[in-house]
Amino acid sequence: MKRAALPLSLGLGLTLPFLPLSTSAKPAPPPSPAIFTASPAEPAVDPDDGSPLPPDTAAWGRPIGSRLAADSAVNAAPFTFRWPLDSVDISSNFGMRLHPVEGIKKMHKGVDLRGPEGTRVLSTGPGRVTRAGFRNKLGRYVAVAHPNGFISIYGHLSEILVHPGMRVRAGSILGLVGATGKVTGPHLHFTLYREDVTFDPLLMVGRKSDAPNDSTLLP
Numbered sequence: 391m392k393r394a395a396l397p398l399s400l401g402l403g404l405t406l407p408f409l410p411l412s413t414s415a416k417p418a419p420p421p422s423p424a425i426f427t428a429s430p431a432e433p434a435v436d437p438d439d440g441s442p443l444p445p446d447t448a449a450w451g452r453p454i455g456s457r458l459a460a461d462s463a464v465n466a467a468p469f470t471f472r473w474p475l476d477s478v479d480i481s482s483n484f485g486m487r488l489h490p491v492e493g494i495k496k497m498h499k500g501v502d503l504r505g506p507e508g509t510r511v512l513s514t515g516p517g518r519v520t521r522a523g524f525r526n527k528l529g530r531y532v533a534v535a536h537p538n539g540f541i542s543i544y545g546h547l548s549e550i551l552v553h554p555g556m557r558v559r560a561g562s563i564l565g566l567v568g569a570t571g572k573v574t575g576p577h578l579h580f581t582l583y584r585e586d587v588t589f590d591p592l593l594m595v596g597r598k599s600d601a602p603n604d605s606t607l608l609p
């Protein structure tokens with residue numbers, strides 16, 4: 391009886407990258423699109439208010455770079471950002487606004503999401519924690535680098551439950567909503583940026599979020 395050939399599978403749903411064993415006439419495959427094409431840059435300015443970061447940023451967490459780009463587990467398939475809270479209730483939009491504490495007109499480089507203190511803050515997508523620390527205005531915060539080159543930032547946390555270097559999935563718990571930093575009350579400040587450009591999370595997450603309360607996102 392003829393034995394069937396064993397499938398080249400580990401039985402764990404894992405797919406091993408194909409490694410060429412010999413030099414053949416075939417042209418090299420094009421680079422995969424969903425990989426870090428540019429290593430996510432460290433923010434040159436405070437994502438909350440645009441003020442310059444201190445020259446020595448080591449205190450805010452371990453920087454990442456080529457090592458992350460080589461991490462196949464982080465090079466996930468294309469994904470859609472989800473909202474970092476299970477219930478989405480925007481209290482302050484992205485854009486110019488009168489700062490609630492400073493009383494002057496400033497760019498708000500993210501959205502504020504209402505949530506009681508202690509609400510779980512979830513990673514907007516798969517990636518790796520690059521920073522977890524404290525800044526005067528942002529309070530306790532976490533930054534996550536994602537395989538599509540974006541970095542997400544979660545501010546004013548009461549508790550941080552991750553540390554730099556940790557891999558996270560979409561929906562992994564990063565910390566808890568709080569009122570640390572320059573705030574008038576507990577909420578989550580959420581920033582998305584790529585290559586020093588901040589994006590309105592409403593445009594990036596939109597209605598494709600996992601949030602059950604998607605009706606709040608309608609114009």
Ligand SMILES: [Zn+2]
Binds near residue numbers: 500501502578
């Ligand atoms: Zn904010």
